[in-house]
Amino acid sequence: xxxxxxxxxxxxxxxxxxxxxxxxxxATRLYEARQxxxxxxxxxxxxxxxxxxxxxxxxxxxxxxxxxxxxxxLSVGAVGTYYWDAYEQAREFEEIDSALLADELPxxxxxxxxxxxxxxxAPDSSSQ
Numbered sequence: 001x002x003x004x005x006x007x008x009x010x011x012x013x014x015x016x017x018x019x020x021x022x023x024x025x026x027a028t029r030l031y032e033a034r035q036x037x038x039x040x041x042x043x044x045x046x047x048x049x050x051x052x053x054x055x056x057x058x059x060x061x062x063x064x065x066x067x068x069x070x071x072x073x074l075s076v077g078a079v080g081t082y083y084w085d086a087y088e089q090a091r092e093f094e095e096i097d098s099a100l101l102a103d104e105l106p107x108x109x110x111x112x113x114x115x116x117x118x119x120x121x122a123p124d125s126s127s128q
Contacts, residue, residue, distance in 0.1 A: 019027065100110070109115055 022030075100107075112118075
């Protein structure tokens with residue numbers, strides 16, 4: 001057990017020892033006060049720890065705001081990935097276009113139906 005839990009058990013035990021000797025009115029008022037405290041709604045709280053400060057700084061954040069932030073982050077990531085892939089694909093096309101333009105063949109040769117057959121039977125230009 002951690003220290004906080006153990007302290008809580010010891011405190012409860014000490015407080016329970018004197019319950020039988022309390023006046024009925026006092027016991028009823030204490031019970032009503034406890035019930036009122038338990039029925040109070042607490043706002044959603046997210047704790048932050050700042051550097052150099054030992055205690056958490058409490059900032060009330062609604063639960064749906066955290067979900068909205070997660071959705072926005074995922075959307076930005078997806079859009080960023082899409083544009084990154086489009087950029088990479090454009091770069092690849094640029095390299096292919098540069099290689100085609102630097103080649104000695106006219107562009108009409110690439111449209112010829114017999115071009116692929118010619119490529120298969122043509123001597124390798126790198127071996128010359």
